[in-house]
Amino acid sequence: MPKDQAEMEVGMRVSQVEEEFEERNLNIEDESNETCEDQNLEDRESENVTRLNLSFSDPATWAKCNDQVRQILVEHGPEQVQQFDFPKDSKQRKFLTIHYKRRLVNGEEMHRQWLQYSTSSDSVFCFCCKLFGSSTTDTSSLSEKGSRDWKNMSAILSRHEKSSEHLTNFQTWKELELRLKYKRTFDEEHLRLIKQEEKYWQQILKRLIALVRVLGVQNLAFRGTHEKLHTSGNGNFLKFVEYLALFDPLMDEHLCRIKDQEMHVHYLGKDIQNELIQLLSNAIKQKIIASARAAKYFSIILDCTPDADHVEQMTTIIRFVDRPTSETENETESVCIKEHFLGFVSLTETTGAGMTETILHQLEEMSLPIENLRGQGYDNGSNMKGKENGLGDIYDALIDIYEDTTLTGSSGNTSRVDAKALTKAISSFKFLVSLVLWYDILFEINMTSKQLQAKEFDICDAIKQLGETKKFLVGRRSDAAFEKTLVDAGELAEELDVPALFEPDPIRIRKKRKQFTYEADDEPIYNPKEKFKVNFYFAVIDTAIHLVEERFTLMQQISSVFGFIYDVYSLQNKTPKQIMEHCLNLEQALQHGESKDIDAFDLCSELQAIARRVQRSSSPQDVLNFIWENKLADSVPNTVIALRILLTLPVSVASGERSFSKLKLIKTYLRTSMLQQRLVGLSILSIEHDIAHSIDLEELVSKFAKLKARKHKF
Numbered sequence: 093m094p095k096d097q098a099e100m101e102v103g104m105r106v107s108q109v110e111e112e113f114e115e116r117n118l119n120i121e122d123e124s125n126e127t128c129e130d131q132n133l134e135d136r137e138s139e140n141v142t143r144l145n146l147s148f149s150d151p152a153t154w155a156k157c158n159d160q161v162r163q164i165l166v167e168h169g170p171e172q173v174q175q176f177d178f179p180k181d182s183k184q185r186k187f188l189t190i191h192y193k194r195r196l197v198n199g200e201e202m203h204r205q206w207l208q209y210s211t212s213s214d215s216v217f218c219f220c221c222k223l224f225g226s227s228t229t230d231t232s233s234l235s236e237k238g239s240r241d242w243k244n245m246s247a248i249l250s251r252h253e254k255s256s257e258h259l260t261n262f263q264t265w266k267e268l269e270l271r272l273k274y275k276r277t278f279d280e281e282h283l284r285l286i287k288q289e290e291k292y293w294q295q296i297l298k299r300l301i302a303l304v305r306v307l308g309v310q311n312l313a314f315r316g317t318h319e320k321l322h323t324s325g326n327g328n329f330l331k332f333v334e335y336l337a338l339f340d341p342l343m344d345e346h347l348c349r350i351k352d353q354e355m356h357v358h359y360l361g362k363d364i365q366n367e368l369i370q371l372l373s374n375a376i377k378q379k380i381i382a383s384a385r386a387a388k389y390f391s392i393i394l395d396c397t398p399d400a401d402h403v404e405q406m407t408t409i410i411r412f413v414d415r416p417t418s419e420t421e422n423e424t425e426s427v428c429i430k431e432h433f434l435g436f437v438s439l440t441e442t443t444g445a446g447m448t449e450t451i452l453h454q455l456e457e458m459s460l461p462i463e464n465l466r467g468q469g470y471d472n473g474s475n476m477k478g479k480e481n482g483l484g485d486i487y488d489a490l491i492d493i494y495e496d497t498t499l500t501g502s503s504g505n506t507s508r509v510d511a512k513a514l515t516k517a518i519s520s521f522k523f524l525v526s527l528v529l530w531y532d533i534l535f536e537i538n539m540t541s542k543q544l545q546a547k548e549f550d551i552c553d554a555i556k557q558l559g560e561t562k563k564f565l566v567g568r569r570s571d572a573a574f575e576k577t578l579v580d581a582g583e584l585a586e587e588l589d590v591p592a593l594f595e596p597d598p599i600r601i602r603k604k605r606k607q608f609t610y611e612a613d614d615e616p617i618y619n620p621k622e623k624f625k626v627n628f629y630f631a632v633i634d635t636a637i638h639l640v641e642e643r644f645t646l647m648q649q650i651s652s653v654f655g656f657i658y659d660v661y662s663l664q665n666k667t668p669k670q671i672m673e674h675c676l677n678l679e680q681a682l683q684h685g686e687s688k689d690i691d692a693f694d695l696c697s698e699l700q701a702i703a704r705r706v707q708r709s710s711s712p713q714d715v716l717n718f719i720w721e722n723k724l725a726d727s728v729p730n731t732v733i734a735l736r737i738l739l740t741l742p743v744s745v746a747s748g749e750r751s752f753s754k755l756k757l758i759k760t761y762l763r764t765s766m767l768q769q770r771l772v773g774l775s776i777l778s779i780e781h782d783i784a785h786s787i788d789l790e791e792l793v794s795k796f797a798k799l800k801a802r803k804h805k806f
Contacts, residue, residue, distance in 0.1 A: 149173055151217040152210035152238060162223050166265060167272045170219040173209045185242040187216060191249060206262065207249065215240040220265035221258055232257070290797075295342055297793045300359060303332050304368040308777030309784055314365050321347065321360075329365060366770050371796055373435075373773035376783050380410065380432040381458050387412040389689075389733075390460065391467030391740045392451065393431070396439065404439040406447070408454060411467070413736045415720060427716045429739050433779040434458075435772045463687065467741040521592050522624060525581040529629060532577070533636055536564050555647050562640045569633045574625050594620035653681045654738045657731075660715050663703040672696045678734060689737065690730045698728040712738050 146164060147153045149171040154161065178186040187209055193201045206219045215238030218225075225235035232252050233239040239248055252258055271281075307314055307328055316327030322334060337344040350358045384390050393409035414430045437450055455462055540561045567573065582592040656663065656674040663671055672692065679692040702724075706715050716735045719725055725732050777784050 149208070150210050150212050151208050151219065151222050152213040152215065154222065157223050162268070163272065165219075165223060166268050169269075170205055170208050172205075172207070173211060176209075176211065178209075179214055181214075181240065181242065183243070187214070187240075187242060187245075191216070191245055194249075194253070204249070204253070206253075206265075210238055213238055213240075216245070218252060218258065218261075220261040221252075224261040224264045225257065235261075292342070294793050294797070296346055296359065297796060298789050299336060299340070299343060300333075300364070301368055301372065301789055301792050301796075303329065303336070304365060305372055305777065305784055305787070307332070308369060308372065308774050309781040311774075311778050315362060319361060321350065330360065333360060366773075367799075368796070369770055369773040369777070371792055371799075372784060372787065373776040375787050375792060375795075376776050376780050377434055377458075379783055379787070380434065380780070381460065383414055383430065384410055384412050384432075384460060387414060387736070387740075388464050389413070389466045389737050389740050390464060391469070391742050392455075392465065393469040393742050394447070394451070396442070404442050405436045406439050406450065407436055408434045409469075410434055410460075411740055411742050413716075413739045415716075415736070427713060427720055427739075429713065431742075432783075433776060435776060463684065466737050469742040521581065521585055521590060521594060522628075524584050524590065525577060525624070526628065526632075528577050528581045528584065529632060532568065533565070533632070536561055537636075555651055558640055558647065562637060565633055565637045565640065569630060569637070571625075574629055577629070594624055650741065653678055654734075654741075657699070657715075657734055657738060658712060659709075660699060660703050660712075661706050661708050661710055663699050668696065668700065671699060675699070682734075682737065690733050695730040695734060698731045702728055702731055 146161070148165065148168050154165070157165075172192055174189060178188075180186045192204055192207055194204055195201055206221075208217050208219050208222075209215075210217060216234065217238045218232065218234035221232060221235030232255065234248070234252050239245070241248060304314075306312075312328050314327055314329045316330070317325040319330065320326055321330055333343065334347070337347045346358070349355050350360075390410055390412040393411060394406055395409075396404045396406045398404055409431055411429070411431045414428045437454060439446060439450060441447070441449075452462065455465070540557050578592075585592045651658075656671070657678075675690075675692040675695045678695070679688060679690055682689040702715065702719070706718055710718070712735050716732065716739070719728060719732060719735075
């Protein structure tokens with residue numbers, strides 16, 4: 093190849109490489125210019141040590157040219173020895189700096205930047221061939237041991253710079269130099285592509301997590317009859333993904349990759365849905381538990397119901413007082429009573445000891461100290477269910493079934509016989525009287541129950557409401573109230589054309605044999621009306637009164653300890669001695685061994701000061717808000733603690749029952765642990781929707797990436 097043509101090709105190739113990298117550098121994204129944050133500190137130290145041990149001006153010392161050494165040398169560039177007393181050989185010849193220049197045919201000179209002199213070996217080397225020369229091909233002496241033939245040096249250099257091996261190595265050198273110049277080594281280019289792919293998957297996961305959150309919060313089904321894109325019946329999740337692809341270029345590109353089978357891991361299947369649901373529910377629980385730890389004092393509310401396998405599922409509700417922190421405190425924030433759903437727990441034992449062990453284990457898992465537990469609410473009774481259909485409608489429906497001649501066979505005849513028996517049962521006057529009684533009792537209980545279910549309803553108000561309910565029930569236990577019930581039942585009997593009479597009991601009264609002669613004879617009630625009043629009417633009301641009194645007694649015990657701070661304003665009408673007695677009683681109730689929550693003497697003085705400043709009829713929550721809004725918490729800390737504990741105490745277990753109502757299919761579908769985990773996660777998303785919307789999606793994507801790092805690579 094002619095000399096000028098070879099030089100022209102090398103120059104054109106170098107220019108092309110420069111243009112290519114300049115163009116790519118203009119289009120590069122900002123994140124590609126960032127340094128690799130994950131670079132190992134040991135690698136950096138090793139590079140620094142190598143850089144210190146290298147002699148850039150002496151190529152003879154470059155014994156091992158690995159990738160790291162090549163990158164360091166190319167980045168530094170060849171260093172030519174100029175000011176040096178070059179030694180003479182046996183023929184009095186030596187290296188001349190004129191060899192650093194090449195004279196062209198037109199008389200111009202071109203600098204040989206690739207030529208280097210080694211002071212240690214008194215020889216010259218080719219910089220690019222020394223670094224990139226291959227040992228498998230015939231290499232020049234300038235690349236291996238160097239040359240010191242000073243007599244023929246001009247011819248050697250001219251022949252070497254025109255060789256194909258030198259031109260190839262020279263091109264490789266310049267390409268690497270340009271890559272290093274623009275921070276575009278092969279490793280960094282590969283890392284940029286990896287980061288670009290990571291960012292792609294992070295954006296996809298961010299959209300999918302947001303979609304799972306929306307479906308869970310709205311109680312929408314995820315899956316359909318199959319899991320194929322762009323087909324009918326593939327469920328809400330995939331349909332929403334298809335909808336996003338219409339307006340989102342990134343999601344559209346993702347679906348195109350799936351369609352063209354460019355990827356096998358697409359994160360749209362049922363397994364990833366379950367993982368994202370669990371990820372969101374765990375994030376919500378962690379946020380709730382963190383708030384509970386910040387509040388310190390908390391209560392738990394528990395309720396149970398069996399699933400399809402007759403295994404008791406216990407719902408866990410945590411109640412605490414959420415107060416503004418010193419960092420976020422402002423005029424718009426106020427003290428709020430929080431009740432949060434934390435999930436369901438399977439109970440292997442329904443005994444008190446078994447439930448206690450389960451509760452302690454759950455508190456330990458959540459890192460909630462049991463010494464900060466200040467209240468518990470339990471309800472393991474059965475729920476009464478009914479429909480609000482009129483008795484007349486039920487009666488007519490049973491008659492229609494009885495007169496339906498199309499019902500044949502054993503099952504049809506059985507249905508007609510049962511319908512006739514039920515028709516006869518509900519058409520009796522006794523049933524109508526019992527119906528009126530139950531309606532009056534349950535209507536009053538329902539009014540009380542609805543008020544007790546409010547989170548802000550405190551124990552003092554609950555005592556007043558239960559007192560009114562007890563007063564109503566006691567008033568119904570009288571002959572006058574019984575006669576009024578008979579009048580109401582008579583009006584209903586007239587509408588149904590039922591005689592308003594008590595039919596005598598056809599069963600013969602068994603005469604009890606006396607064991608001793610001095611025993612008195614039993615005097616059974618033969619009057620059907622009196623018998624119904626004693627054995628049913630009064631018995632039902634007595635049972636209701638007993639249950640209200642039991643609940644009333646438990647709340648009275650709590651009120652006897654905390655009752656004096658329900659109305660802080662009225663404390664200014666009491667003497668300091670009376671207030672001190674209440675404070676000492678409260679201190680003793682909140683003391684366990686050497687540990688106690690408040691100091692009675694400090695609390696007494698604090699309450700006297702606060703009582704003069706709050707408004708009349710201020711509730712405990714109002715008083716706590718007043719203290720917080722006026723920044724008085726550091727002046728009355730014992731009052732703040734006492735009010736926080738008081739507001740933490742639950743009044744009812746309504747929150748636990750509501751959690752079961754959110755998961756209406758629990759008795760049917762909680763058959764496997766995987767399905768139970770999915771449904772519980774969805775319940776947490778639905779019930780705690782406010783917290784779900786406050787979860788940082790970027791943080792969840794990061795957590796998910798760490799969880800999947802061992803299984804998948806983005």
